Amino acid sequence: MHKQPAHNACYTKLSEIIQANRHIDGPLIQVLHQAQELFGYIPTEVQQFVAQEMEIPPSTVRGVVTFYNFFRTEPQGQHTINICLGTACHVKGAQRIVDVLVDELGIHVGETTADGRFTLTAVRCVGACGLAPVMMIDDEVYGKLDREKVREALQRYAA
Amino acid sequence: MTRRLDVLVCSGAACVSSHSAKVREALTQEISRQGLGDEVRLVETGCMGPCELGPVLLVYPDGAFYIRVQPGDAAEIVEEHFLKGRPVQRLLWEDPEARRIAEKRKLVPFFEKQSKIVLANCGMIDPENIEEYIAANGYEALGVAITEKTSEQLIQTIIDSGLRGRGGAGFSTGLKWGFVAREESPTKYVVCNGDEGDPGAFMDRSLLEGDPHSIIEGMAIAAYATGAAKGYIYVRAEYPLAIKRLRTAIEQARHEGLLGERILETGFSFDLEVRIGAGAFVCGEETALIASLEGQRGTPLPRPPYPSTVGVFGKPTLINNVETWANIRHIILHGAEWFRSVGTDKSPGTKVFALSGNVCNTGLVEVPMGTTLRELVFDIGGGIPGGKGFKAVQTGGPSGGCIPAEHLDTPIDYESLKALGTIMGSGGVIVMDEDTCMVNIAKFFLDFSCDESCGKCIPCRIGTRQMKGILERITEGQGRPDDVGKLRELASVLKATSLCGLGQAAPNPVLSTLEHFADEYDAHIVDHRCPAKVCKPLIRYGIDKSQCRSCDVCRKACPVEAISGTPGGGPYVVDDEVCIRCGSCADVCPFGAIHVAAGAEVSVAVPGNGAI
Numbered sequence: 001m002h003k004q005p006a007h008n009a010c011y012t013k014l015s016e017i018i019q020a021n022r023h024i025d026g027p028l029i030q031v032l033h034q035a036q037e038l039f040g041y042i043p044t045e046v047q048q049f050v051a052q053e054m055e056i057p058p059s060t061v062r063g064v065v066t067f068y069n070f071f072r073t074e075p076q077g078q079h080t081i082n083i084c085l086g087t088a089c090h091v092k093g094a095q096r097i098v099d100v101l102v103d104e105l106g107i108h109v110g111e112t113t114a115d116g117r118f119t120l121t122a123v124r125c126v127g128a129c130g131l132a133p134v135m136m137i138d139d140e141v142y143g144k145l146d147r148e149k150v151r152e153a154l155q156r157y158a159a
Numbered sequence: 160m161t162r163r164l165d166v167l168v169c170s171g172a173a174c175v176s177s178h179s180a181k182v183r184e185a186l187t188q189e190i191s192r193q194g195l196g197d198e199v200r201l202v203e204t205g206c207m208g209p210c211e212l213g214p215v216l217l218v219y220p221d222g223a224f225y226i227r228v229q230p231g232d233a234a235e236i237v238e239e240h241f242l243k244g245r246p247v248q249r250l251l252w253e254d255p256e257a258r259r260i261a262e263k264r265k266l267v268p269f270f271e272k273q274s275k276i277v278l279a280n281c282g283m284i285d286p287e288n289i290e291e292y293i294a295a296n297g298y299e300a301l302g303v304a305i306t307e308k309t310s311e312q313l314i315q316t317i318i319d320s321g322l323r324g325r326g327g328a329g330f331s332t333g334l335k336w337g338f339v340a341r342e343e344s345p346t347k348y349v350v351c352n353g354d355e356g357d358p359g360a361f362m363d364r365s366l367l368e369g370d371p372h373s374i375i376e377g378m379a380i381a382a383y384a385t386g387a388a389k390g391y392i393y394v395r396a397e398y399p400l401a402i403k404r405l406r407t408a409i410e411q412a413r414h415e416g417l418l419g420e421r422i423l424e425t426g427f428s429f430d431l432e433v434r435i436g437a438g439a440f441v442c443g444e445e446t447a448l449i450a451s452l453e454g455q456r457g458t459p460l461p462r463p464p465y466p467s468t469v470g471v472f473g474k475p476t477l478i479n480n481v482e483t484w485a486n487i488r489h490i491i492l493h494g495a496e497w498f499r500s501v502g503t504d505k506s507p508g509t510k511v512f513a514l515s516g517n518v519c520n521t522g523l524v525e526v527p528m529g530t531t532l533r534e535l536v537f538d539i540g541g542g543i544p545g546g547k548g549f550k551a552v553q554t555g556g557p558s559g560g561c562i563p564a565e566h567l568d569t570p571i572d573y574e575s576l577k578a579l580g581t582i583m584g585s586g587g588v589i590v591m592d593e594d595t596c597m598v599n600i601a602k603f604f605l606d607f608s609c610d611e612s613c614g615k616c617i618p619c620r621i622g623t624r625q626m627k628g629i630l631e632r633i634t635e636g637q638g639r640p641d642d643v644g645k646l647r648e649l650a651s652v653l654k655a656t657s658l659c660g661l662g663q664a665a666p667n668p669v670l671s672t673l674e675h676f677a678d679e680y681d682a683h684i685v686d687h688r689c690p691a692k693v694c695k696p697l698i699r700y701g702i703d704k705s706q707c708r709s710c711d712v713c714r715k716a717c718p719v720e721a722i723s724g725t726p727g728g729g730p731y732v733v734d735d736e737v738c739i740r741c742g743s744c745a746d747v748c749p750f751g752a753i754h755v756a757a758g759a760e761v762s763v764a765v766p767g768n769g770a771i
Binding site for chain 1: 172173175176177210211213355356357358359360361364396397398432434435436437438439440451452453454455456457472513515516517521522553556587589590591595600603604607611613718741742743746
C-alpha cells in the first residue's frame with residue numbers, strides 16, 4: 001500500500017516536512033501523520049528522529065504516538081483489513097464477521113498473517129452505518145457482509 | 160443545444176462505498192456516446208440521505224429519483240430517460256407498502272417528513288465548486304454580517320434564535336459566543352469540532368463532505384462577532400474525503416476573497432486551518448480537543464477555566480460542533496424569529512440524525528425538533544426489516560441510553576431525551592430489533608468507554624473497567640445476585656467524580672437498560688438465559704428432528720466437529736460440550752432445521768446430570 005523508498009530518502013523528506021511545519025503552532029500530530037505516510041508506521045527510530053529535529057523530548061513524541069489509535073508502531077501487512085465495530089455494525093452482527101475473519105486468516109485482531117499479506121484491525125466506526133456490517137480492505141469498503149461475502153472479498157487479495 | 164438536465168450523483172460516503180464512481184463513469188460514457196454532452200450535466204454532490212438505497216441519482220428538473228443504480232444501467236437510463244424522456248420505471252424508488260412508484264423524490268416517504276435547513280445544500284450542489292454554493296445564497300450571510308451588523312447585534316440574534324449546541328450537550332450557542340466576545344485578548348480563536356467519534360454517527364461527516372462552505376461561513380461570522388482572526392477545523396483522520404473537500408473549499412474561499420486579509424474589502428481578516436485528529440474518542444470533549452489540536456496527548460482538563468477564557472494556546476476560544484456552525488448562516492439570513500418558528504419552544508430548529516441499525520431506510524435525515532421517535536423510526540425509517548419486532552432505539556452513542564417501545568411517542572428535544580435517561584448526543588440513532596440483547600448492548604458501550612478512557616482520572620479509568628467486568632460475567636452466565644446493585648453504585652460514583660463527560664456519561668447505557676429492560680438482566684443473572692439468544696454461553700444449538708433430512712451439510716460446515724450423523728441415517732445431533740456457538744450450521748442448513756434455544760446449563764455442569 002505504502003511506497004517504501006530507501007529509508008535515507010524518507011528521513012530526508014521527513015526532515016523537510018518538519019522544517020515546513022516550523023511556522024505553525026503545535027505541529028507534532030500533523031508531522032506524525034506525514035511520517036506515517038512515509039514509513040508506513042512510526043517505529044522508535046522515527047520517533048527519535050522527530051524528537052531530535054523538533055527539539056522536543058523523545059518521551060513527548062512517544063507519548064503522543066501511543067495515545068492515538070491512528071498511529072502504528074508495528075509494520076503493517078500488505079493489505080490492512082479494518083473491521084468496523086461501531087454500534088450499527090454490532091447490532092447487525094459484526095462479532096460474527098470478526099469470528100469469520102479470525103477463522104479464515106488464522107490470526108487475532110491486531111495481528112498480521114505469517115506471510116505478511118493481511119493485517120487485521122478493528123475500528124470504532126467508519127461512518128458507513130447504512131451498509132452495516134462493514135469492513136474496509138485498504139481503501140475499499142465492503143458492506144452488508146455475511147460469511148460468503150467475507151470469503152469472496154479475501155479471495156480477491158489472495159493471489 | 161442548451162442544457163436541459165442536471166443529474167445529481169450522490170457521492171456521500173455510503174454511495175461511494177457502493178461504487179457510485181463507477182456508475183458516474185458509465186453515465187459519462189453513455190452521455191457522450193449519445194451526443195448529449197451539452198444537454199446533460201453530471202454533478203457530484205454530497206450525501207442525499209437514503210444510504211440503504213445507494214448508489215442514488217436525482218435528475219433535475221423532473222425530479223426522478225433512481226436507486227441502487229449499477230454501471231450496467233447507465234445505457235438504459237441515458238437512452239430511455241435522457242434521450243427519449245421516459246424515466247426507467249424499474250429503477251425508481253418503489254414504496255413497498257403502497258406499491259406505488261414514487262416518481263418524484265418529493266413523493267418518497269423517506270423525504271416527506273423531513274425539513275431540510277442544515278442539509279438543504281447537501282446532495283443538491285457540487286461541494287467542490289464554490290460558485291454553486293454562492294448561487295444558493297452562499298456567503299450572503301457573511302456579507303450582511305460584516306458590512307451591516309455589529310458584534311453585539313449578531314450575538315443577540317444567535318441568543319434570540321435559541322440555537323443550542325448540536326454536539327449533544329445543548330448549551331446556548333449565543334451565550335457561548337458572548338463569553339468569548341467579552342474577553343479582552345488580542346488573540347482569540349474559533350474552532351470547529353469535527354471529531355465525530357460516536358459509533359453510529361455520520362452527520363458531521365456528511366455535512367463536511369456535502370456542504371463544506373456552510374461551515375466556513377458560520378465560522379467566519381462568529382470570528383467577526385467575537386474578535387477572532389484565526390480558526391481551526393479539527394477533523395477525524397478517518398474522514399479523508401471530508402479533509403480533502405474542506406481544504407479545497409478553504410482554497411476557493413481564499414481565492415474569492417472570502418477568507419484571508421480584508422474580507423470583502425472590509426477591515427475584517429480571518430483565515431482557517433484544518434487540523435487532523437488521530438483517533439481518540441475523548442478528543443470530542445472540548446478541553447481534550449484543544450490539547451490534541453496543540454499537538455499533545457488528548458487528555459481533558461478540569462473546567463473552569465472554560466475554553467472561552469483559556470483555550471487553544473492559552474487564548475480565549477469558541478468551540479462549536481459542525482452542525483451548529485452549519486445553522487449560523489440561515490439564522491443570520493432569515494432571523495431569530497424564523498428559526499424559532501421551527502422545532503419546539505425550548506429546542507428551536509431542526510436536528511440531523513444518522514439513522515442506522517435494524518431499520519429499513521438507513522441514512523441521513525433532518526427533522527424539526529419535537530418530531531417523535533415513532534415518526535423517525537417508522538415513518539421516515541420505514542420500520543423494522545424482516546417482520547421483526549421493535550425493541551429499542553439508542554441515542555447519544557456511548558454517553559446515551561436505550562429507549563423502549565412505550566416511549567416511542569416522545570417528542571425529540573434535549574429535555575425529553577434526558578428525562579428518559581439518554582441524551583440528544585450528536586445525532587446517531589440506532590434502531591434495535593427483538594434479536595438484540597440489551598445486556599450485551601450495555602457491555603458493548605462499556606467496553607467502548609473503557610477502551611477510550613484516556614486514563615487521566617481514576618473514576619473513569621478504573622470504574623469503567625469494573626463495570627465492564629461485571630457485565631462480562633453477567634453475559635457469560637456467571638452473574639451474581641448483587642451485581643445490579645454494584646453496577647448502580649459504580650455508576651453513581653463515575654457520574655459524580657469523573658473529570659470529563661466521557662466518564663460522567665459512561666454509565667448511561669447501563670443505567671438506561673437497567674431502567675427499561677430490568678427483566679433481561681434478571682434472565683441472565685437468575686435464570687442463566689439470554690432471551691434474545693445473543694450471549695453465547697447462554698444459548699444452545701440443536702437440530703429439529705422433524706425437519707432434519709440428514710443431508711450432512713451442517714456436519715461438514717462445523718469447524719469443531721460438534722455435529723454427528725451419517726447421510727440419510729436419521730436426524731443429526733449437536734454435541735453441546737463441543738459446540739462453540741459459531742452459527743455455521745444454521746447458516747448452511749437448507750431446511751432451517753437448526754434452532755437456537757435461550758438458556759443453557761451453566762458452565763459448572765454436574766457430570767451425567769447437566770443442570771445445577
